[in-house]
Every structure is written in structure tokens, then in C-alpha cells.
Amino acid sequence: xxxxxxxxxxxxxxxxxxxxxxxxxxxxxxxxxxxxxxxxxxxxxxxxxxxxxxxxxxxxxxxxxxxxxxxxxxxxxxxxxxxxxxxxxxxxxxxxxxxxxxxxxxxxxxxxxxxxxxxxxxxxxxxxxxxxxxxxxxxxxxxxxxxxxxxxxxxxxxxxxxxxxxxxxxxxxxxxxxxxxxxxxx
Ligand SMILES: [Zn+2]
Numbered sequence: 001x002x003x004x005x006x007x008x009x010x011x012x013x014x015x016x017x018x019x020x021x022x023x024x025x026x027x028x029x030x031x032x033x034x035x036x037x038x039x040x041x042x043x044x045x046x047x048x049x050x051x052x053x054x055x056x057x058x059x060x061x062x063x064x065x066x067x068x069x070x071x072x073x074x075x076x077x078x079x080x081x082x083x084x085x086x087x088x089x090x091x092x093x094x095x096x097x098x099x100x101x102x103x104x105x106x107x108x109x110x111x112x113x114x115x116x117x118x119x120x121x122x123x124x125x126x127x128x129x130x131x132x133x134x135x136x137x138x139x140x141x142x143x144x145x146x147x148x149x150x151x152x153x154x155x156x157x158x159x160x161x162x163x164x165x166x167x168x169x170x171x172x173x174x175x176x177x178x179x180x181x182x183x184x185x186x
Contacts, residue, residue, distance in 0.1 A: 117170030124163035137164040
């Protein structure tokens with residue numbers, strides 16, 4: 001992930017109001033991303049182009065607030081104020097049309113994963129409907145419906161297993177979380 005380290009920018013003497021500078025990211029010698037950073041009194045402006053998962057390139061402009069704290073041995077150190085949650089952080093990561101801290105992206109990642117697992121469960125149920133099996137990936141599998149072609153049956157079986165495995169992975173993770181919580185309570 002493309003990250004911006006505020007301490008590094010400070011060390012390089014770039015965080016001075018009125019300053020404009022660029023950053024590029026390369027992968028195997030090819031430029032895969034670039035950003036233009038303009039420093040203002042208490043914030044920076046990030047201008048960059050982004051293509052999300054191979055989609056069209058879009059121009060993005062984000063404003064990120066800066067905060068300064070005094071160091072133990074004199075001097076000051078900068079922090080980003082995460083535009084997503086307001087935490088003071090040293091690193092911001094690039095996401096879809098915005099920069100945010102790792103906490104924000106973990107949350108986004110988790111909810112995205114949950115939707116994928118819900119989707120898998122729904123797809124498995126659709127196949128179960130066609131097979132005349134009771135809904136729910138935790139229910140036992142039925143048999144081949146009378147009159148269904150063997151090849152159709154195997155194709156549906158294969159689809160069902162793929163979707164239910166994906167849904168299972170989510171259920172397993174949820175159970176793991178519950179177990180962890182129970183252990184804490186004990
Ligand atoms: Zn955040």
C-alpha cells in the first residue's frame with residue numbers, strides 16, 4: 001500500500017508552509033503512482049491520480065490536517081490527523097479516493113469481507129434451492145433431485161461447495177472471535 005510517512009517528510013525538511021513537492025511510487029522500475037503535496041500552515045493538500053482495481057483513472061484531492069507536538073529533547077514532531085477518524089498518526093495509506101490511517105482501513109476491510117461472506121452464503125442458498133435442499137450452509141447436504149441430469153447435479157454441487165466454503169470461512173472466523181471473547185470473560 002502506498003503510504004505517506006509524516007516523520008520522514010519532516011526529516012527531509014519538506015514540511016514548510018508554501019512548499020510543494022512530489023512523490024512517486026514505482027514497481028519493477030515502472031511508475032505506478034504519484035502525488036503532489038502542497039504544504040500550508042496547518043494542513044497539506046494531496047493531489048493524485050488513482051485507478052482503483054484497474055478501473056478508470058480519477059483525480060483526487062484530499063486535505064489532511066497537521067499537528068505538532070513538542071519532543072522530549074527539544075524540537076517538534078509532526079503528526080497527521082487522520083481524515084477518517086481524527087487519530088494522530090505517523091502514517092497514512094492510500095485507499096479509494098482518500099488517505100486514511102490503518103485503523104480506518106482495517107475497519108473498511110472487515111466490513112467488506114463480511115459482505116463477501118454474506119454474498120457467498122446467499123449464493124449457496126440459491127444453489128440449495130435448485131437442489132431442493134434446506135437453506136443454510138450449516139444444514140446437511142441433500143441428495144440429487146429426481147430427474148436432474150447427473151452433469152447438472154455435479155455442476156451445482158461444485159458451485160455449492162465453493163460458495164459454502166467461503167461462507168464457512170467467515171463463520172469460522174466469527175466463532176474464533178466469540179471464543180476469544182469467552183476466554184476473556186472467564
Ligand atoms: Zn483513521
